Amino acid sequence: MNQWEVVIGIETHAQLATVSKIFSGAATAFGAEPNTQACAVDLALPGVLPVLNRKAVDCAIRFGLAIGAKVAEKSVFARKNYFYPDLPKGYQISQFELPVVQGGAITVQVGQGEKAYEKTVRLTRAHLEEDAGKSLHEDFHGKTGIDLNRAGTPLLEIVTEPDMRSSDEAVAYAKALHALVRWIGICDGNMQEGSFRCDANVSVRRPGQPFGTRREIKNLNSFRFLKEAIDYEVQWQINELEEGRAIVQATVLFDPDTGETRMMRSKEDAHDYRYFPDPDLLPLLIDAEWITRTRATMPELPAAKQVRFEADYGLSAYDSRALTASLDMADFYEAVVAIAGKSAAKPCANWVMVDLAARLNRENLEIGESPVGAVQLGGLVLRIADNTVSNNIAKKIFEALWNGEGTTADEIIDKQGLKQITDSGAIEALIDEVLSANAAMVAEFRSGKEKAFNALVGQAMKATKGKANPQQVNELLKKKLG
Amino acid sequence: MINASLKQLAQALAGKQISSVELTQLYLDRIARLNPALNAFITVDADKSLGQARAADARIARGDTGPLTGIPVAQKDIFCARDWRTSCGSKMLDNFVAPYDATVIERLNAAGAVLLGKTNMDEFAMGSSNESSWYGPVKNPWDTTRVPGGSSGGSAAAVAARLAPVATGTDTGGSIRQPAAMCNLTGLKPTYGVVSRYGMIAFASSLDQGGPMARSAEDCAVLVNAMAAFDPRDSTSLERPTEDYGRDLDKPLAGLRIGLPREFFGEGCEPSVMAAVEAAIAEYRKLGAETVDISLPNTHLSVPAYYVIAPAEASSNLSRFDGVRYGYRAPEYVDLNDLYAKTRAQGFGAEVKRRILIGTYVLSHGYYDAYYLQAQRIRRMIADDFATAFGQCDVIMGPTSPCTAFKLGEKADDPVQMYLADIYTIAVNLAGLPGMSIPCGFAYGLPVGLQLIGNYFNEARLLNIAHRFQQATDWHQRAPAIE
16 A cells, blocks of 8 residues: 555535525525426526526635635636536536636644644635536436426535545545535535535555546545545555556446445546536626625634634643534534633533533534533533532533423522532531441551542542532541541 | 508507507408518417507506507517417427516516517528528518528518518627618617527527617617616626617717728629618718728628637527427437437527537537637627727718628528628627618619618617618618518
């Protein structure tokens, strides 16, 4: 493996979260009855004309700003000509020579722990285009059904340079891009519904040699498939080359059932798309004012937020990165801190990243769907910080909040009498009781068995149903036995 | 009544001297009687037209009238009209009933006009003689052995034969002006972007422009006023304040500078046509205009550039006619490619196929730069020529067509000869300028057209220049002996 270098470039089609289509007023909602969301323009009736949806352009500008790219003052829509039944006009309106977003880069974290490293993936371009409809081959007994609901849905096609050197890097990039397009609100990222799909251009070469011949794996709609497809393809190409066969440029499909890629068409069968500027649409002109206006609506971006979290909340780079994995997560965290106070920033981070994340994970929920809201969690962390409850009791309160047994931590503490006992007189009396009831353990401790001390702490805590301040119990017990 | 101007018709309707139903019926009767010899209409639907006429009469009764309320208008069969078959002169769309109105139709409906019928045309507007229509050639009312010009030949023949008071046309390379010249009509191709293309079946999107065909400049002004408007559904429509294109009709022409491009007055034009054109220019001098010799040095490149750009756009525009969703589908096919191939082989005529092939070729990988980009460069040079010329003159004049109406079949087998029939008109489309053709005399009994080319948005000025000529002459009032 070491003697081959893997080269990967990725093209992603991100469906833009606009209400209507890119060149018509029809709705873009997913899942409607076939052909109910296709108007005269989408059906390509004779005489109809496209009109650009400026909201789609807003999305492209947002993306360009988010990746530090050039947003082109002038870009041009071009026709990509080919015949297919789900392409009603016989051409797709796309951008060819002059795309709206040019350049830019995304820096991603690859791997975990000590082996983790940063990788910057350069972007070539991102351009606006319309989606095609769908051909339905089932249920029509030898015929093909055409559903044009998706025809004209706005897409941003995002193209990288061939900068990735492993499937892990490719997946890290795809995940970062996926998070970013959701972060800036231009794509819902729903991969099952096809809102975010990747094509991977894969080749291998001897290090230092020119790029090898690439094959393009089409339409990968999960990160797992992306990784599996690349891994399979890389191994296949290496085997071919090592057995003395040349790689032929081709487009391939990944079959998730077999885990293999198979050829769809070779370069010889490639279409001549006869691109030319669409005479029905004027060049897209984006002035500085449009960009400024869009910039004003941009959320703080992940990288900037990560730096700020480290500075403002004293978090580690690891915590900051985890908390800025999505805008929802970051917003949630900041809302928790707003209640619990900056001095509790670290416990807040732990609660969000560990306890809440684990619970959400178990129930397969997104943070936006969490039954425990940020204000509730903040209220809970606040009560840990001010010593009203211990961490252990807090976990019970969290469960109670999760299950809807109360609306605030305070309410549950009151109702269930969970307030921590911090009166040292009361704790002392309690310890006396524990010591007299557990003379054998005391004797053990005195004979040098350190373990017995912990058992005595446990007994004391049990006697208060965990409500005693554990630190106080520790100290007092030490004093008594010391 | 059949020779009345639109203004007179509007007055007669408003004064209840005639109802819209009576007027519409009058024309329907003429169509029934005369159309079989001319083949100017593809679709006539008396019930629909009379229904609109009744609605117009109701509006008139309420006093809710405009310049076109109750007036029958023939529509080139390139404009989609709801519930009307809209064939574009092609077998491909013979069964296509439009489910929506083109903006032009919508605007004329709103103005209360009556859709009198859909006129014949070259298939997908590709032709200069109206012989490429799947519905057969249109005959010129001045001589039914001759062509009416094209592609708006049905509209031209209909208005010339008084089968309609006025008609719409479209002009991609001369398709309003050339048939107007050959049928003794006044036709206006507005500045590109003035009339919405929404619902007007595309031939070459960057060149196509709808406009009026009438018996006078005055009537053209009335119709273009109703047709022209900014349309948000057409991205190439120009957002400009609405204007009354007839506002300057009567302005005197004293001091008008007429540019005469030497390239329009050299070889290649029939002498009898040239004689009529020169006589018309002499008439303009009498009206106070002066003439300036100018040059449009790249005129000879306009036909080659046009026959790259227009077919390139057409090859893509006509891809939607694939037999999948509407229109003609081959009855038998073995697979998808066979469906496409047979449908298009059977549904399109020879001229359309020729242009699709040319267009596909010039856009192909390896040829794009040499043909398409080169043609676009020529296009800019041609526009620059006009810009320079309009520094020296207010209007450019010359023949509309190098010849009068030719015999049916005379050029049908020689596409290059046919393409050269548009030699004087094509540059105007490439530059996007407004142009007109007005009757200016006869050559061996056949009408001759004078072309007027204005600077961008000078439609009102062109109509004024045409109108003053028509006040001083009566060529435009001559009617063919078709009865």
